[in-house]
Amino acid sequence: MSSQPVMDDLLEASQRFNPREIGQATDQYGMQEAALKNMPLATKPQSIKTEMLPYQLQALKWLLDHESPQPPPPGSKEAVQLWKRHDRQNNAFTNIATNHSVSEAPVFANGGILADDMGLGKTLEMVSLLAADAEKHGRGTTLVVALLSMMSNWSGQIAHHVHADKALKVYTYHGGGRVAMKAEDFAEYDVVITTYQTLASDYMPRGKGAASSRQPERKLRASGLYSMDWRRIILDEGHIIRNPASKGAAAVTAVMARSRWVLTGTPIVNSLKDLYSVLRFIGITGGLDTLQVFNTVLIRPLKNGDPSATFLLQAIMTAFTLRRRKEMAYIDLRLPKLDEYVHRIDFTAKEKERYVVLAKEAHAVLTKQQKKGTAQGFAHLLELLLRMRQCCNHWQLCGERVTKLMASLEENGAVDLTPETIKGLQDMLQLQIQSQEDCAVCLETLHNPVITTCGHAFGQECIAKVIETQHKCPMCRRELPDIESTCVGPANEHGDEAADDEMDLTQSSSKLEGMMKTLAATRASGKGEKTVIFSQMDALP
Known part of the structure; x- marks a missing residue:
């Protein structure tokens, strides 16, 4: 009779895995921890009832500053959003990435990329921005574009964090039966929440021309989401627009808004082309809003190992992105230690x-x-x-x-x-x-x-x-x-998976056997621990 598997033995045969080693481009090229720790704090808005941690107040200060960017002062050698004053003409500006020069203050991006780790409170930080801006400058209407599954989270979080007597008026604009609205209708609300699909549908409506690749002209329309010049637009899970050629990216970029924000934990998913799409959305200037120029001055030189391109990427990430991680010492969330392992299983002969x-x-x-x-x-x-x-x-x-x-x-x-x-x-x-x-x-x-x-x-x-x-x-x-x-159509009216005569999933596999050993070892430890199993494939028994 074989003995029960022991968890220590399984861990000994596994490889420790650190998920934070994946996709570290944002961490590597953005502001480092010492600089992040010393960022100034904002005062918590009076209408926010939730206690905000110091790093969240630092984020609020950063958000407010990036909604009112100022050119570098006369005589300064510093660059703001890659723009610095010309050496000989103090009223002229030169972009350090493209060497493009203008004879007056350039157009600055009003907004940025909030790339804090999941769980650090990006939603609270953005709600505090809405509240602080309203207290200082008066109310305006913000458009939040989110996944369908996250729409209720946004409305719930706004209600949770704001005092009831100063509540923000929220409207959810979604669904095939949604009411036709004009700019004056949207202006009745502080926040309008919609989905990427709804926005794309308003951008290129179904019916005549819906399947055409020709994109509508960027201008205010008589009704719908494109009838409004929004105070700001916020993209939740903004890496969704990482393909700059997609209609989804075109749809969000065509929205008229004074400030533009992207919330994502992964601004770079696969390549720097992802970052280009996000930067174009928030309004980067100086020629970097053109993919050909972005390729020429950044992507291609980086591939060739040009150190100046590395410096440029660091400047871009520092100028437009705020990224903090849970394990940073000054964040101090007091979370329990996380251990992750990869346990490799050998195939059977079959x-x-x-x-x-x-x-x-x-x-x-x-x-x-x-x-x-x-x-x-x-x-x-x-x-x-x-x-x-x-x-x-x-x-x-x-x-x-x-x-x-x-x-x-x-x-x-x-x-x-x-x-x-x-x-x-x-x-x-x-x-x-x-x-x-x-x-x-x-x-x-x-x-x-x-x-x-x-x-x-x-x-x-x-x-x-x-x-x-x-x-x-x-x-x-x-x-x-x-x-x-x-x-x-699907195999049946519910879209359930068709029965496949080739499959007999009552038979086991090496991976299932390995999983059962882990479960048995967990149970044998006697600690009463529970296990959650995730699988990308639905057809497991």
Whole structure:
């Protein structure tokens, strides 16, 4: 009889993991802890009832200063937002990044990036900014753009932190049945909360021109979110706009607002191109608002190891970003020590066999893409990578049906509807539903989702209108005569996962066995500890 696993033995066989070593670009190039510790404090607004910690009052002072940026004084050698006074012409200014010069004070970005760690109180800091500004300059209307799941959090936090007799008037602007509003209607409120999808929908409404790539002119409109010149706009989880070419980034950038703020713990997710999109939104000037210039003076030199580019990145992060971390000594949240480990599990022979087959197929698709890339080929490659991840969770999650379908789509551009391809398309659609993909037509989360025979997912109402007017897929321009013969819905009306004859998830896997050993060791420790298990794949038993 085998003995119970012991937690100490499992930890000994695991690798200690520090999640803060990931994505340290913001920490490395921003203000360092010594400078952050000595930042000045603001006075807590009278209307805020929550006790604010010193570092939160420092943030409030920083926020207020960045909503009223001032040019460097005459004779100063200091730079403000990368602008410094000209050496010989005191009224002229030169941008230290691009050497662009102007004969008068330049336009400064009014706002910035609040990148504090999760849990440090970014929402409270922003609510205190609203309160402090209203007490000093009078009320104005702030637009908060948030994820759908975070809208109630914003309204709740505003109510929680502000004295009832000085409460901010909040309105939630969202949903298909929302009331048409004009600037004077929005002006009745202190805060208007909306979602990225609603904003994009107001930016490029459904119907005529909704599927067009042509962007509307940036000007005030008669009604909707773009009828208002807002006091400020706040992007919660602002890294969502990291793709500067996306319609979502265009939608938020087109909003008229005096101040512009981005709240995110990760201003740089994948590359410096992410940072460019955020900086463009908050209003960086001097030529850096153009991607070609940003590439020329920063991204390309950094890749080549140019030390001056490193200095420039530090200057940018210091000028526009405030970032504090939980473990900084002066923050002192008195949190318990966090230990994280990676426990590596070896494949069984069966699992390794299936993973190797997928890896070889992915390599073949990548080689083909390098020679002659296609949109379907790229989608096929991404699907294979997903299947490899699934194989690491449970070897029977990565059935062959979708892989075969993607190969057929790459080869032919579309598939004929047969019982087998319908099941494969439903599997593909289910992956997109689980990933909360957006409809490419209206930019909202997939609603009444369907997938075309060319492998693209849309909301049913949206693709029906496009097919009715154009008879073509808006993604690949393939002919779609009618929705009945070219679109497939989920496996059932609820969008639940289709039953897959290839899967028998009652069988175990090496990862499940490893997890059960950990649970058994936790129970055997006798400490009464509880365990929370997270998985990216929904189909685990």
